[in-house]
Amino acid sequence: MSTSTAGSTLPKEAITVLEHKLERRPTREELEEHNVLKKTNVAPALQAKEEELKRSRLEDALEKKLEHRPTKDELEDHNILKRTSAAPALQAKQLELERSRLEDTLEKKLEHRPTKDELEEHNVLKKTNVAPALQAKEDELKRSRLEDTLEKKLEHRPTKDELVEQHILE
CATH class of the missing domain: 1.20.5 (Single alpha-helices involved in coiled-coils or other helix-helix interfaces)
Structure with a gap:
């Protein structure tokens, strides 16, 4: 049940699979469009220079963005980052603990809060x-x-x- 193709023997199923893949293979234009292949109408030296220029532009743009990137202190001043000496892996737990502590403090203060009558009596209200x-x-x-x-x-x-x-x- 084997068929001979170009000096090798392949099973019929393999040939069918290969033919199917060849039918679905992208065209040269599609490969050029997706930057898999280089365009053949442009000299390779020009293509290399074009790639180098693109890379250089990207690096320049990245450098400009990095120059204007806020520092850690600025991010902490704007409360984007929290000021902490804890390791990054522990910062979430530290924040959770701090929040829990604040909740406990608030609950205790609310328990000892003076009543409306007491405030009126002391002329606060x-x-x-x-x-x-x-x-x-x-x-x-x-x-x-x-x-x-x-x-x-x-x-x-x-x-x-x-x-x-x-x-x-x-």
Whole structure:
């Protein structure tokens, strides 16, 4: 069942496979288009110079891009890279640990956060159950009381002469 082709004996199946591959083989133009083969209408020396020029242009473009590439410090300043002394393989775990620690700290602070009533009691937060007009009146009354207290203290303030007599001033 063998057939003789160019002095060698090949099975019929192999010949069929080879014929099929030869039928699907790309044309010379397709190979030139995909840069597998060089074009035959251009001298090889010109083709080599053209390739050299392309490579040189690519290298120049790469050098320009590398010149404008931000440094590690600039990337860290813009929070693109994290400042760390850990090995790159450990940086993800370090970031995860840091995040977990921050979550724990936040949870503890929220547990000990003062209540709304405590904040109102210490005058950190205005009472919301009072109408705005009443709140303004209450604030004005407090300010008036403070002014009165301050005026009284200023009335009883010793004069310069009294302070000199008491040897506080010279």
